[in-house]
Amino acid sequence: xxxxxxxxxxxxxxxxxxxxxxxxxxxxxxxxxxxxxxxxxxxxxxxxxxxxxxxxxxxxxxxxxxxxxxxxxxxxxxxxxxxxxxxxxxxxxxxxxxxxxxxxxxxxxxxxxxxxxxxxxxxxxxxxxxxxxxxxxxxxxxxxxxxxxxxxxxxxxxxxxxx
Amino acid sequence: xxxxxxxxxxxxxxxxxxxxxxxxxxxxxxxxxxxxxxxxxxxxxxxxxxxxxxxxxxxxxxxxxxxxxxxxxxxxxxxxxxxxxxxxxxxxxxxxx
Numbered sequence: 001x002x003x004x005x006x007x008x009x010x011x012x013x014x015x016x017x018x019x020x021x022x023x024x025x026x027x028x029x030x031x032x033x034x035x036x037x038x039x040x041x042x043x044x045x046x047x048x049x050x051x052x053x054x055x056x057x058x059x060x061x062x063x064x065x066x067x068x069x070x071x072x073x074x075x076x077x078x079x080x081x082x083x084x085x086x087x088x089x090x091x092x093x094x095x096x097x098x099x100x101x102x103x104x105x106x107x108x109x110x111x112x113x114x115x116x117x118x119x120x121x122x123x124x125x126x127x128x129x130x131x132x133x134x135x136x137x138x139x140x141x142x143x144x145x146x147x148x149x150x151x152x153x154x155x156x157x158x159x160x161x162x163x
Numbered sequence: 164x165x166x167x168x169x170x171x172x173x174x175x176x177x178x179x180x181x182x183x184x185x186x187x188x189x190x191x192x193x194x195x196x197x198x199x200x201x202x203x204x205x206x207x208x209x210x211x212x213x214x215x216x217x218x219x220x221x222x223x224x225x226x227x228x229x230x231x232x233x234x235x236x237x238x239x240x241x242x243x244x245x246x247x248x249x250x251x252x253x254x255x256x257x258x259x260x
Contacts, residue, residue, distance in 0.1 A: 005164050023259075062168050069171035076178045081259060083189070086222050087252055090231060090241065094249030098238040101223065110213045113188050118209070121189070127196065135203030136196040145193045151183045 004055070007047055008067040015040035015071055019078070030124045033078060037071050083120065085113070185225065186216055 019036035026032060044067045048060045080087055085108060092107065093099050118134060121127040128137045136142065182190075195212050196204060204212075223239065226232045231245040241249055 008167070020259075059164065062164050066164065066168045066171055069168070069175045072175050073171060073178065076182075077255070078259060081252065081256055085188070085218065086226060089219075089222060089226065090245060090249050091252055091256075093232060093239055093241050094246065094253070098235075098240045100237045101220075101234075101239060102237070104223065104239070105219050108219050110218075111210055113218060114192070114206075114210050114213050117189050117192050118206075121192070126193075130203070133203035133205050134196060134209065136193065136200055141193055142197055142200075145190055145197060148183060148187075148190055149194075151179065 004047070004051065005063070007044060007063050008070055011040040011044045011067045012070045012074065014043055016074060019074075030126070033075050037075065040067065040071060083116070185221065186218060188213070188218060191216065 015036045018039050019032055022032045022035060044064055048063060051060065088108070089104060092104070118127065122129060122134075126136070126138045126141050127134050129135075191213070192209065195209060223232070223234075226245075227234060230242055231248060232239050233242050
């Protein structure tokens, strides 16, 4: 049973390994992460299914949830490294030793920020470009968006909705 | 196992809260496009909408509050804590690229 408790970490290791293998073939970050996550998830579910009846049900659920949360952390680590403005600011200041706020505003201009995100979302097919306009192509993203708005309301964070 | 689950849940919560607390440009973009799901928005409209939000200053303030940077006159530099994060990010970027 002790070996079985390492299952979330084994599945996470598979997730990470598959991510880096796929990384060589495609730059579509979100698709890579989803494929890697689901393959690891299949490993967890398959192994857990073999132990139904032998182990307590809540332990099996805990193993599955642990894998999901660990994958979520890995997912955000990779996404954050690629797109987080805060991380980019820290990297820039570290590389240059010091930076002025004016330079930061110039480098991270509105146009640069929009360009980067549009490029990433078009490459991941979350957004499509048609008739000189950008259009959302994924309803799942809208669902995630609404979840974040709900979380913002729950956490009583700053007003988020663009007016 | 429960301890690991608890710790991973806490870390996930911190990640989600950080994302929710700050104004995420990606989610802002999706929110703007969500308003016109069939017609979409032109590039210039998106940039104009984004101009209304000060995305950099809030992050600089957050980093300053978190002790990652310090502001010396007009210059911004990394604190010791910031330097640790800087080297960690650099190593991670090398591994993940």
